Amino acid sequence: MCLAIPGKIKSIESQYDGLVRIAKVSFGGIIKEASLEMVPHAKVEDYVLVHVGVAISVVDEDEARKTFQYLKEMGEVEEELNISEMLPDDI
Amino acid sequence: MKFLTEYRSPELAERYLEEIKKTVTRPWTIMEVCGGQTHSLVKNGILNMLPPEINMVHGPGCPVCVTPINLIDKALYLAEEKGVILCSFGDMLRVPGSEKSLLQAKAGGADVRILYSPLEAVKLAKENPDKEVVFFAVGFETTAPANALSVIHAHRLGLHNYSILASHVLVPPAIEAVMNDEESNIEAFLAAGHVCTIMGIDEYYPLVDKFRIPMVVTGFEPVDLLQGILMTVKQLEAGEAKVENQYSRVVRSEGNPEAIKVIEKVFQINDREWRGIGTIPMSGYEVRKEFAAFDANLKFDVQIEKTPESEECIAGLVLKGIKKPNECPQFGKKCKPEMPLGAPMVSSEGACAAYYHFHQAIQDLEMVNV
Numbered sequence: 001m002c003l004a005i006p007g008k009i010k011s012i013e014s015q016y017d018g019l020v021r022i023a024k025v026s027f028g029g030i031i032k033e034a035s036l037e038m039v040p041h042a043k044v045e046d047y048v049l050v051h052v053g054v055a056i057s058v059v060d061e062d063e064a065r066k067t068f069q070y071l072k073e074m075g076e077v078e079e080e081l082n083i084s085e086m087l088p089d090d091i
Numbered sequence: 092m093k094f095l096t097e098y099r100s101p102e103l104a105e106r107y108l109e110e111i112k113k114t115v116t117r118p119w120t121i122m123e124v125c126g127g128q129t130h131s132l133v134k135n136g137i138l139n140m141l142p143p144e145i146n147m148v149h150g151p152g153c154p155v156c157v158t159p160i161n162l163i164d165k166a167l168y169l170a171e172e173k174g175v176i177l178c179s180f181g182d183m184l185r186v187p188g189s190e191k192s193l194l195q196a197k198a199g200g201a202d203v204r205i206l207y208s209p210l211e212a213v214k215l216a217k218e219n220p221d222k223e224v225v226f227f228a229v230g231f232e233t234t235a236p237a238n239a240l241s242v243i244h245a246h247r248l249g250l251h252n253y254s255i256l257a258s259h260v261l262v263p264p265a266i267e268a269v270m271n272d273e274e275s276n277i278e279a280f281l282a283a284g285h286v287c288t289i290m291g292i293d294e295y296y297p298l299v300d301k302f303r304i305p306m307v308v309t310g311f312e313p314v315d316l317l318q319g320i321l322m323t324v325k326q327l328e329a330g331e332a333k334v335e336n337q338y339s340r341v342v343r344s345e346g347n348p349e350a351i352k353v354i355e356k357v358f359q360i361n362d363r364e365w366r367g368i369g370t371i372p373m374s375g376y377e378v379r380k381e382f383a384a385f386d387a388n389l390k391f392d393v394q395i396e397k398t399p400e401s402e403e404c405i406a407g408l409v410l411k412g413i414k415k416p417n418e419c420p421q422f423g424k425k426c427k428p429e430m431p432l433g434a435p436m437v438s439s440e441g442a443c444a445a446y447y448h449f450h451q452a453i454q455d456l457e458m459v460n461v
């Protein structure tokens with residue numbers, strides 16, 4: 001449960017009267033919400049490492065793809081995201 | 092088990108492995124602190140590939156494994172007797188308390204839910220204003236920002252029915268405790284990449300100074316681990332003790348300042364009991380007074396009697412790297428993932444579960460070591 005999964009920011013919305021930025025992040029097509037409060041500069045199309053619903057760091061696309069593929073092969077992505085669907089191998 | 096050729100960059104993995112073999116001239120004992128790294132080392136068969144001189148021992152970095160049994164009993168009490176919606180990560184709900192696990196309580200009718208994020212628990216509280224929602228907030232530094240944020244969000248929303256049962260532990264004091272243990276013979280550490288993504292690497296300099304041991308911040312993929320081990324072995328062979336960062340593509344030396352700010356706003360450092368290990372001074376987070384209304388420990392003042400651990404489980408020795416899981420007499424006999432005697436057999440990051448699931452790989456390893 002200490003893994004962070006890379007995903008791509010699809011859209012960003014404000015909550016709490018604009019105080020909090022919440023993103024829709026795609027993990028191989030599965031969309032989950034993630035708080036962007038720890039990565040204030042992250043924008044749409046960026047890749048972020050997400051840990052239990054919070055983006056903790058922005059990473060480059062190449063790194064994100066390779067890590068995602070590795071975690072996917074290892075069967076860690078579905079477990080970490082708490083989903084039962086099978087995801088594609090690419091982010 | 093995977094073969095070297097299947098890795099992200101097989102040539103690189105091969106090269107690191109060759110270089111480790113060339114560099115090492117005598118036995119070394121290295122601890123990886125993080126359970127995620129233990130899992131990766133075992134699952135990817137890396138333990139079998141390393142030269143026999145390198146003894147990797149597995150550390151206490153499995154938050155679920157070190158959560159005290161009476162805190163689990165407390166969560167059970169809240170779910171069963173107080174009728175709260177009790178939620179946490181899947182692994183935490185599977186760990187046995189003194190009588191049962193939270194998932195067993197769920198099967199008996201308690202409202203226990205597996206969530207992906209503590210922020211989902213805040214939503215649950217908003218949608219169920221007539222119910223108390225308690226999030227069992229376990230984790231190391233990596234998870235602390237998310238758990239802290241849930242409190243901040245609940246506070247902003249003016250919720251009165253959300254609280255967290257915090258069981259938060261910290262890596263540097265654990266390293267210190269392991270080093271201070273008389274039985275320990277650890278000579279170097281791989282520090283956990285994702286913990287340092289949050290906290291940075293400054294905390295490790297005093298430890299290196301105090302114990303004169305190498306500390307290499309390392310990622311969790313096979314190539315990362317092999318490179319981290321190589322960097323460690325190079326220091327050891329050269330008689331050096333430094334902080335190095337193998338995982339610099341993700342870890343910045345200052346960590347994530349926004350995350351640290353949020354942690355410090357909600358939590359303060361206190362003494363903490365670690366299951367199997369005992370109390371380690373200043374080794375955990377508790378909710379600050381300002382946010383006491385969100386602290387399940389204060390909100391529900393229940394005194395749970397301490398139950399002793401199963402005497403057959405040697406989890407404490409396993410978590411301190413003194414024994415390997417397969418050296419436990421109960422391993423694979425009385426203790427299996429379906430009926431665990433101790434927490435390290437439950438969580439996917441627990442060393443006992445990792446060894447059990449990849450038993451064949453471990454047996455191969457023993458053949459090599461004989």
Ligand code: SF4
Binds near residue numbers: 406419421423426
């Ligand atoms: S194998 Fe089971 S009984 Fe032995 S230390 Fe691990 S969890 Fe405890």
